[in-house]
Amino acid sequence: METLSTLDVIVRLTYLGAAVTFVLGLHMMGSPRTARRGNFLSAAGMAAAIIAAVVYLVSGEDPHLHVTTWGWVALAGGTVVGGLYGLISARVVEMTAMPQLVSLFNAVGGGAAALVATVDFMDRLAYDQSSMGAEFTVPVTLDILIGSVTFTGSLIAAGKLQGWVPGKPIVFVGSRLLTIVSALASLAAVVWVVADPTLMGLLLLVVAASLFGVLMVLPIGGADMPVVVSLLNAFTGLAVAMAGFVVDNDIMIIAGALVGASGSILTKLMADAMNRPISSIMVGGFGTGDGPADTSAGSGGEARLIGVDDVAIQLAYAEKVIIVPGYGLAAAQAQREAGDLGSMLEEKGISVYYAIHPVAGRMPGHMNVLLAEADVPYTQLKEMDDINPEFETADVALVVGANDVTNPAARRQGNTISGMPILDVDHARSIVVIKRSLGHGYAGLDNELYTDPKTGMFLGDAKTALSDLIAAVKQYAD
Amino acid sequence: MSVELLNDLALFTLALLVGFEVISKIPATLHTPMMSGANSIHGVIVVGAVIIAGLADSPWAYVLAFFAAAFAAMNVVGGYVVTDRMLGMFKARPGSDKEDGK
Numbered sequence: 001m002e003t004l005s006t007l008d009v010i011v012r013l014t015y016l017g018a019a020v021t022f023v024l025g026l027h028m029m030g031s032p033r034t035a036r037r038g039n040f041l042s043a044a045g046m047a048a049a050i051i052a053a054v055v056y057l058v059s060g061e062d063p064h065l066h067v068t069t070w071g072w073v074a075l076a077g078g079t080v081v082g083g084l085y086g087l088i089s090a091r092v093v094e095m096t097a098m099p100q101l102v103s104l105f106n107a108v109g110g111g112a113a114a115l116v117a118t119v120d121f122m123d124r125l126a127y128d129q130s131s132m133g134a135e136f137t138v139p140v141t142l143d144i145l146i147g148s149v150t151f152t153g154s155l156i157a158a159g160k161l162q163g164w165v166p167g168k169p170i171v172f173v174g175s176r177l178l179t180i181v182s183a184l185a186s187l188a189a190v191v192w193v194v195a196d197p198t199l200m201g202l203l204l205l206v207v208a209a210s211l212f213g214v215l216m217v218l219p220i221g222g223a224d225m226p227v228v229v230s231l232l233n234a235f236t237g238l239a240v241a242m243a244g245f246v247v248d249n250d251i252m253i254i255a256g257a258l259v260g261a262s263g264s265i266l267t268k269l270m271a272d273a274m275n276r277p278i279s280s281i282m283v284g285g286f287g288t289g290d291g292p293a294d295t296s297a298g299s300g301g302e303a304r305l306i307g308v309d310d311v312a313i314q315l316a317y318a319e320k321v322i323i324v325p326g327y328g329l330a331a332a333q334a335q336r337e338a339g340d341l342g343s344m345l346e347e348k349g350i351s352v353y354y355a356i357h358p359v360a361g362r363m364p365g366h367m368n369v370l371l372a373e374a375d376v377p378y379t380q381l382k383e384m385d386d387i388n389p390e391f392e393t394a395d396v397a398l399v400v401g402a403n404d405v406t407n408p409a410a411r412r413q414g415n416t417i418s419g420m421p422i423l424d425v426d427h428a429r430s431i432v433v434i435k436r437s438l439g440h441g442y443a444g445l446d447n448e449l450y451t452d453p454k455t456g457m458f459l460g461d462a463k464t465a466l467s468d469l470i471a472a473v474k475q476y477a478d
Numbered sequence: 479m480s481v482e483l484l485n486d487l488a489l490f491t492l493a494l495l496v497g498f499e500v501i502s503k504i505p506a507t508l509h510t511p512m513m514s515g516a517n518s519i520h521g522v523i524v525v526g527a528v529i530i531a532g533l534a535d536s537p538w539a540y541v542l543a544f545f546a547a548a549f550a551a552m553n554v555v556g557g558y559v560v561t562d563r564m565l566g567m568f569k570a571r572p573g574s575d576k577e578d579g580k
Binding site: 018019023025026027029030031032036039040042043049053054057064065066068070071072073074075077078079080081082087089090091093095098101105106109111112113115118120135229230233236237240243244245248249250252254255256257258259261265266358361363364365368372377378379381383384 | 479480482483486489490491493494495496497498500501502503504505506507508509510511512513514515516517518519520521522523524525526527528529530531532533534535536538539540541542543544545546547548549550551552553554555556557558559560561562563564565566567568569570
């Protein structure tokens, strides 16, 4: 058995240690109390792994690795430019813009994975063609395939979230056909490169897979983004793991697999919460995309309108209030007002909770971050399963910008949202819905909650309505 | 099939399983920071960028190595910083904590 040099052993053990910090770091993300320390631990492990990799490179231990002057310029220059850009954008980003930044980081991670495999491929093509068997070419092609798809796909997703690319599903004549053609061309290129490793084949793979990434995300509507972002996150993890196979590096394999697992779980959770199979989301063309989708005015039954003073009185004399924030609240950027209203009611001795549906916001768990930024303590942020039994004893449920996730029709068979997990808002003693108009939700369905005799509709923009409400509740100060 | 590949496959499979176990216990409240944290973990591709810097020896390869390093560094630095910023916002009730959630 070959013996490794001392340095080699130390480097490998450092990688193992880093893998442990990644797992522990993720584990500590399970509670808000330990999450920040977990992230720090994971970052420390990452720093150790990177230092180990650089030391190994400089040591000349591996005869294949020799850094030229230009190699150093590329590595150092790239690290400084990319690192600074990452640092600055992470510092200044608004919490509402978080999904697009996470998407952007996801894109560049996938892109880097594809580039790593490409450079290794070029090196072997020039010096060591005998080592390009299937054990090398299969992970290389999979890495470049997945990495390219996730690079362009995540950029389009980030563009949609940012508003640079229209959020509504984009379908043009022949787009479906082109999507299929680019997918088939990508697979053909994979087969070609595995059978006969050439630069032409690799180039075709990069182009076809990049095109497929764009075409895959374009037809997906803005409100389906939590699913797409999760799926692309899983893809990047897999691409990085494949890169680990290419350069035979343990830490990249382990870290990639961890991310692949987390992305897959989130994808499943988000799709379940939207009550639609992943396949149907990926085909796209569903929903109207961005912004509050209140277009039509007609609604089935009789909705009761209610004024600001009535709502303020109900809130001021309640003992328990549950606020139900939805997509519309995030779109109107009214999280600060919601947080202020909540803390004002708290000061009056009223119990206040926020009921968060899994798909509220634009990425998994996004609403929690928005409310946390508005100084809402995390002890008041309740997940769907925890809060649902609480509605029965709530004096007022205040729905702000949430629609389909509150529709009792989901409990019955035979409509578009049948079986969708919902918040049991209709169990509250009294319900107030803040909404721009009496219109349909994302699923294009009348919300039966609005015609419930217990429900009062308080029409208005979420931000203004909440501000008015805060002013009105102040009058009832003890 | 080489021993290295089999070892790598075993590592990959076990890490996937560990990932499923750990991630499924994380509450929905923390899904955004968790995803952002996972995002920073795949920034480990920076290790790959370091390795290929030792392979590059043509102008094209230098350009690709530059972008690999830039992308990877952006991923890893930005990822950890933004996750920390987000987690710093999650505070328990300021002052009285009469009623702790869980």
